[in-house]
Amino acid sequence: MLKELHDNKHFSWPDGYRVGVTLTFDFQGGEDIRPLPNGVMNHEEYTQAEYGPNTAIWRILGILKEEGVKATFMTCGAIAERYPEAVKAIAAAGHEVAGHGYHHEVARDLTREQETEVMKKTTAMILNRAGKRPYGWRSCTQSPNSIELLMEHGYLWNSNSFSHDLPFLWESNGRVLVELPRQPYGDGRTYGHRDSGNPNDTLVVWQGMFDDLHAESQQAPTYVPFQFHPYISGRPGRARALRAIIRHMKQADGVWFATGSEVAHWCLDHVFKVEAPRVAKAS
Numbered sequence: 417m418l419k420e421l422h423d424n425k426h427f428s429w430p431d432g433y434r435v436g437v438t439l440t441f442d443f444q445g446g447e448d449i450r451p452l453p454n455g456v457m458n459h460e461e462y463t464q465a466e467y468g469p470n471t472a473i474w475r476i477l478g479i480l481k482e483e484g485v486k487a488t489f490m491t492c493g494a495i496a497e498r499y500p501e502a503v504k505a506i507a508a509a510g511h512e513v514a515g516h517g518y519h520h521e522v523a524r525d526l527t528r529e530q531e532t533e534v535m536k537k538t539t540a541m542i543l544n545r546a547g548k549r550p551y552g553w554r555s556c557t558q559s560p561n562s563i564e565l566l567m568e569h570g571y572l573w574n575s576n577s578f579s580h581d582l583p584f585l586w587e588s589n590g591r592v593l594v595e596l597p598r599q600p601y602g603d604g605r606t607y608g609h610r611d612s613g614n615p616n617d618t619l620v621v622w623q624g625m626f627d628d629l630h631a632e633s634q635q636a637p638t639y640v641p642f643q644f645h646p647y648i649s650g651r652p653g654r655a656r657a658l659r660a661i662i663r664h665m666k667q668a669d670g671v672w673f674a675t676g677s678e679v680a681h682w683c684l685d686h687v688f689k690v691e692a693p694r695v696a697k698a699s
Contacts, residue, residue: 434633434670472650493538514552601642
């Protein structure tokens with residue numbers, strides 16, 4: 417039976433940090449654009465999404481380099497297949513490449529067998545392009561099978577839940593998986609998916625989330641997860657808000673910028689102190 421394990425009373429971050437921050441980018445292009453009822457692709461929507469792997473990714477990598485922070489790119493297998501140089505550049509810059517389905521499938525609509533195939537195919541393609549297999553995962557929605565399948569396929573962490581502020585563990589049949597929870601303030605919401613929204617308003621929302629959790633960290637450690645999309649936050653004007661929130665957090669004290677796997681390993685080794693055999697191994 418799948419169950420959650422929490423240890424908020426003993427939660428900590430390394431080296432006395434009070435706030436853990438993860439910057440995640442859902443790296444997809446036209447994968448999430450579906451044909452119209454007549455079978456024709458909406459060219460405007462498709463090319464807006466394709467701005468991510470063609471153009472925005474390079475602007476974002478430049479911002480991250482200039483600001484000196486690492487991020488995690490939740491990457492569709494098809495993006496890795498179609499844009500190998502972008503994925504290689506992400507890995508070469510020291511960022512993490514994690515999984516995000518293959519064609520941005522809606523996981524809750526998949527059978528167990530179909531979801532298994534998506535994970536296998538995505539894992540293999542990212543290994544091929546990045547030179548290292550992914551250990552983190554975020555699917556478009558989540559199925560009742562997702563967590564246990566991730567354990568079976570050697571993943572360390574998942575990031576789909578909105579239920580808690582701090583990372584926790586999933587446990588099933590003696591195996592565990594770290595959950596890195598999300599907050600509902602990703603750029604897909606603040607910008608109305610891809611077509612609207614004000615960068616100044618978005619920055620107010622992002623700073624408000626961080627400032628509240630940073631203030632709470634005076635009493636106990638907190639976790640601040642960000643979810644961006646290159647094709648949304650990598651546009652001119654919006655990229656300024658991305659850089660601004662990074663700089664805002666860098667100016668605060670006690671903040672640890674970490675990749676998803678760095679947070680997951682810390683939680684496994686130092687918070688929950690999980691024995692190695694309980695951590696999933698690649699099948």
